[in-house]
Amino acid sequence: MGSKSRAGRWALATALLVSAAAAQDRVPLCAACHGADGNSSIPGTPSLAAQPKLFLETQLVLFREEVRVSPQMQPAVRGLSDGEIRRLAEHYARLPARSAANAPADAAQVERGMALAQKLHCGSCHLPDYHGREQIPRLAAQREDYLVESMLAYRDNRRTGADTIMAAALYGVSDADIRALAHYLARLR
Amino acid sequence: MIRTAVGLAVLVAFGTAHAQDKPKPPPAWHQGKPAAMADSKLAPHAGRMTATPTSEIPIDKLNLPKGFTVEIWASGIPGGRAMARGDKGKIYVGTRVIGRVYEVTDDGNRRTSRVVVDKLTQPAGVAFANGSLYVMAINKVLRFDGIEDNPNVQPVDLTDKFNLPPEQHHNWKYIAFGPDKKLYVPFGAPCNICEVSPEYAQLRRYNPDGSGMEVLARGIRNTVGFDWHPKTGELWFTDHGRDWMGDEGPQDELNRVAKPGLNFGFPYCHAQGVPDPDVKKADACKDVTRPVALMGPHAAAMGVLFYTGTMFPAEYRDTMFIARKGSWNRTKPFGFDVVNVRASPDGKNAKVTPFMTGFQEAKADGYKFWGRPAYLLQMPDGALLVSDEQMGAIYRVSYAAPKK
Numbered sequence: 001m002g003s004k005s006r007a008g009r010w011a012l013a014t015a016l017l018v019s020a021a022a023a024q025d026r027v028p029l030c031a032a033c034h035g036a037d038g039n040s041s042i043p044g045t046p047s048l049a050a051q052p053k054l055f056l057e058t059q060l061v062l063f064r065e066e067v068r069v070s071p072q073m074q075p076a077v078r079g080l081s082d083g084e085i086r087r088l089a090e091h092y093a094r095l096p097a098r099s100a101a102n103a104p105a106d107a108a109q110v111e112r113g114m115a116l117a118q119k120l121h122c123g124s125c126h127l128p129d130y131h132g133r134e135q136i137p138r139l140a141a142q143r144e145d146y147l148v149e150s151m152l153a154y155r156d157n158r159r160t161g162a163d164t165i166m167a168a169a170l171y172g173v174s175d176a177d178i179r180a181l182a183h184y185l186a187r188l189r
Numbered sequence: 190m191i192r193t194a195v196g197l198a199v200l201v202a203f204g205t206a207h208a209q210d211k212p213k214p215p216p217a218w219h220q221g222k223p224a225a226m227a228d229s230k231l232a233p234h235a236g237r238m239t240a241t242p243t244s245e246i247p248i249d250k251l252n253l254p255k256g257f258t259v260e261i262w263a264s265g266i267p268g269g270r271a272m273a274r275g276d277k278g279k280i281y282v283g284t285r286v287i288g289r290v291y292e293v294t295d296d297g298n299r300r301t302s303r304v305v306v307d308k309l310t311q312p313a314g315v316a317f318a319n320g321s322l323y324v325m326a327i328n329k330v331l332r333f334d335g336i337e338d339n340p341n342v343q344p345v346d347l348t349d350k351f352n353l354p355p356e357q358h359h360n361w362k363y364i365a366f367g368p369d370k371k372l373y374v375p376f377g378a379p380c381n382i383c384e385v386s387p388e389y390a391q392l393r394r395y396n397p398d399g400s401g402m403e404v405l406a407r408g409i410r411n412t413v414g415f416d417w418h419p420k421t422g423e424l425w426f427t428d429h430g431r432d433w434m435g436d437e438g439p440q441d442e443l444n445r446v447a448k449p450g451l452n453f454g455f456p457y458c459h460a461q462g463v464p465d466p467d468v469k470k471a472d473a474c475k476d477v478t479r480p481v482a483l484m485g486p487h488a489a490a491m492g493v494l495f496y497t498g499t500m501f502p503a504e505y506r507d508t509m510f511i512a513r514k515g516s517w518n519r520t521k522p523f524g525f526d527v528v529n530v531r532a533s534p535d536g537k538n539a540k541v542t543p544f545m546t547g548f549q550e551a552k553a554d555g556y557k558f559w560g561r562p563a564y565l566l567q568m569p570d571g572a573l574l575v576s577d578e579q580m581g582a583i584y585r586v587s588y589a590a591p592k593k
Contacts, residue, residue, distance in 0.1 A: 054235050057238065057239065058235075058236075058238050058286075061238040061239060061267075061287065062238070062286070062287075062288075065287060065288055065289070065307055065308065066307070066308045067286070067287065067288040067307075067308060067309075067310075082239040082240055085239065086239065123230075124229055124230060124231065124232060125230075125232035125233075127230065128228075128230075133232075134234075134235040135235035135236065136232060136235075157355070157357065160310050160327075160328075160357060163233075163286060164311075164327075164357040164358040164359070164360075164361075165233065165358070167357055167358060168358040168379070168380065168381075
């Protein structure tokens with residue numbers, strides 16, 4: 001389906017950018033990729049629904065400041081004021097999360113991911129239900145592909161700047177372990 | 190933008206070589222966390238990335254000794270922490286997460302700020318010498334010549350001269366020029382507690398152009414604050430104690446560098462001779478220089494300033510002010526204040542006294558703080574500037590003798 005491809009969505013988003021900027025309301029622009037209800041159905045694009053407000057706020061500022069580099073997000077947040085960022089964060093923090101995992105769970109992977117998450121103490125910051133808090137993102141029900149890519153980027157020092165704690169937390173964790181973690185977390189409610 | 194392709198390529202190359210050459214230590218984040226704390230939900234506190242209006246800064250909650258007054262001097266600088274004063278009075282302020290360096294201009298009545306440089310990876314280090322601003326991020330060193338006269342000056346990139354190692358954790362910087370005109374730069378341990386390779390857990394000094402590097406002291410986990418004693422010229426620095434060893438410590442340290450080559454104990458020995466329970470060796474504390482003072486468990490002792498002004502009462506002359514940003518790895522809060530520390534020039538008889546409190550609710554059992562004091566700067570009139578990283582603000586503390 002062409003309209004659901006990343007490129008197709010991106011073209012739509014770019015078109016929306018013009019009107020959204022004028023309207024001072026970027027929710028339709030965000031929705032083009034992140035889903036109308038904040039749950040993304042596009043590979044590589046994260047769900048925003050039920051993320052902690054402060055986490056969303058911080059990431060939007062980091063995109064605006066180009067500390068977190070993304071060719072998709074940079075034009076989308078250009079010119080956003082701190083107030084607009086706060087309102088967007090509030091909007092998405094209120095929406096309920098829905099798991100995007102459409103493949104059935106692989107029991108062995110789930111078990112491996114659960115054990116790893118405990119061993120790595122992910123729940124100390126992300127909380128035992130992995131719903132996140134404040135500046136720390138929700139992991140439960142996030143897209144599996146996005147979780148994999150984020151963890152790889154932290155581990156390999158490609159996602160730098162914001163903090164160094166995730167790079168430290170994933171130091172030495174194998175690709176296979178990262179995939180198991182993502183498989184487990186993506187299927188949590 | 191200043192992040193160059195070359196810089197990224199170097200980083201990638203280093204990262205790859207590093208991963209292949211060395212056995213991987215356990216992840217730094219949870220290493221050393223005891224079984225008893227496995228269910229702990231302690232986590233670093235959230236910073237604030239957006240500007241805080243002055244109306245939301247409860248400055249009236251701050252307490253100071255009699256005769257001292259505090260006011261909001263500058264605000265709207267999210268994440269602002271270490272400060273450096275230019276020859277012509279502009280104040281430069283570094284940050285971590287938000288990646289900016291600010292310039293604050295005082296017209297005598299009000300302060301305005303602008304962003305000098307942004308998009309950097311934690312440009313926490315700022316220093317000023319001979320008309321030039323030095324900015325040090327985790328992976329970049331920039332010099333802005335004549336910036337007070339020429340706000341749009343393009344920086345000179347000195348990164349290659351400083352040979353920065355690749356690990357990021359605890360490698361954001363506090364930097365300052367010493368009385369010897371050299372630039373002092375810390376390289377923290379890239380972990381909570383671990384054996385470190387030789388380029389980390391140390392304090393170095395360089396010529397201003399990055400040449401002539403010397404390792405001044407080793408065994409330092411994470412110092413992000415230092416100053417020189419006004420009488421002896423010796424460097425005194427704060428160092429953060431390790432995490433996940435319980436609420437009571439090991440405590441942060443205040444240390445004195447009496448001569449080059451000293452070892453301050455990390456990772457084997459902490460505080461006043463506490464051997465590490467995870468990284469062990471025989472005689473862990475042998476030949477380790479002990480701290481001048483313990484600064485409190487998980488207190489996050491940051492900026493150090495020897496006060497040499499004449500505005501404050503004479504008893505403060507040549508004593509230290511130290512900002513304690515406040516704990517997170519502790520079930521009950523500690524720090525969130527500025528203390529005054531008095532000690533003999535040889536480091537004996539140190540005494541720590543509260544000076545500026547009220548950032549954390551005194552009677553609260555849990556974390557109820559609104560501000561996190563980070564760094565200190567003495568102004569020419571003797572007033573004390575205190576940066577608050579949480580509020581993105583700078584406060585000015587002044588003194589007037591109370592009327593009899």
